[in-house]
Amino acid sequence: MADHETSPSQAAEPMTLEACMKEAEALPEWQIIDRDGIMKLTRRFTFSDFAQALAFTQRVGDLAEQANHHPKITTQWGEARVTWWSHDKGGLCHDDFTLAARTDEVAK
Numbered sequence: 070m071a072d073h074e075t076s077p078s079q080a081a082e083p084m085t086l087e088a089c090m091k092e093a094e095a096l097p098e099w100q101i102i103d104r105d106g107i108m109k110l111t112r113r114f115t116f117s118d119f120a121q122a123l124a125f126t127q128r129v130g131d132l133a134e135q136a137n138h139h140p141k142i143t144t145q146w147g148e149a150r151v152t153w154w155s156h157d158k159g160g161l162c163h164d165d166f167t168l169a170a171r172t173d174e175v176a177k
């Protein structure tokens with residue numbers, strides 16, 4: 070690979086808002102938020118009780134460990150909020166959208 074080329078995962082910059090909104094079209098239950106200038110992707114999941122919310126939290130944790138890319142997860146009775154962003158890029162990257170889609174899969 071020529072020096073000037075970088076693969077997407079090596080992109081030094083986070084995605085632009087426009088690029089994020091385009092990718093988010095495939096994830097209609099997720100919201101793009103801005104927290105202190107850092108764009109993040111967040112969704113609230115609801116469950117019948119705490120045990121179900123906790124089991125989901127573990128499944129998300131497992132996929133995060135496999136990807137070495139980790140979300141913020143807030144777990145409470147009947148609910149879990151998952152928020153993805155790329156810490157090292159200070160914003161959203163393609164991986165965050167990919168993992169959000171996989172989060173939806175393990176919520177089923």
Ligand SMILES: C[C@H](O)[C@H](O)[C@H]1CNC2=NC(N)=NC(=O)C2=N1
Nearest residue numbers: 137138139140154155156157158
């Ligand atoms: C050392 C470790 O591989 C890095 O800190 C990883 C861990 N998980 C991560 N997760 C997220 N969301 N962003 C990161 O930049 C990140 N970096």
